[in-house]
Amino acid sequence: MKQPTRRALIGAAATAFALLSTGVAHAEATAPAAATQAHYGAIFQIDSGSPGAIKKTINNIENLLHDPRLKGKVQVELIANAQGFAAYVKNNGFEQKLQSLQQHGVLLAQCANTLRELHVDRKDLYPFITVVPSGMGEITIREAQGWAYIHPSAPNPGL
Structure with missing residues (x-):
């Protein structure tokens, strides 16, 4: 051989x-990805007034908050601008969900530019909403701080 x-x-x-x-x-x-860092941050943007888009964004945030890999490690903010202000308008059906997010430490922020440009009175929003000078400024600052930027798309009507 x-x-x-x-x-x-x-x-x-x-x-x-x-x-x-x-x-x-x-x-x-x-x-799956391992959460090896001590801290994570995520800023979600809602710029649609569609109830489906609002619901989808809230669901995405809840999913993130309940990810066992990120327990106690993630800070979340939801910034509303443009037509997204509808997420924070009183009596819109989302008050309980928003309060639950806030109880989990989520900062609920509204763009002041939007309120001014669309002539929305601050009193029409839930009292627990924080108004920031600029939605785009808020996103820019958070991204510079290393936060993930998440902008869920409108829900697929076929799902």
Whole structure:
């Protein structure tokens, strides 16, 4: 029987290494992300007055808050601008959900520019809403602080 040459052995070893490395890389890429940092921040933007968009955004925030990997590690803010002010208008059906978010430490913020431009009276909003000078300024500051920016799209009517 013919003995394998040194070159053939090296080639076989290289192929085996490549296959094993690919398997390890694939396993790492498909594993869930680990929350290794001590602190995370996420700012959600709502700029639609659609009840479906508001509900979807609130659900996204609740999902984030209930992720066991982030328990006690995540700070969240919801910034409303443009037509998103509807999320904070009294008697809109979202008061209990918003209060629950606030009880979980979520900062509920409204853009003052929107209120002025759309002639919305601050008294028409829930009293627990914080008004900030600018929604875009709030997002910019949070991103500079390392926060994730999340802007859920409008819900798919087919779902």
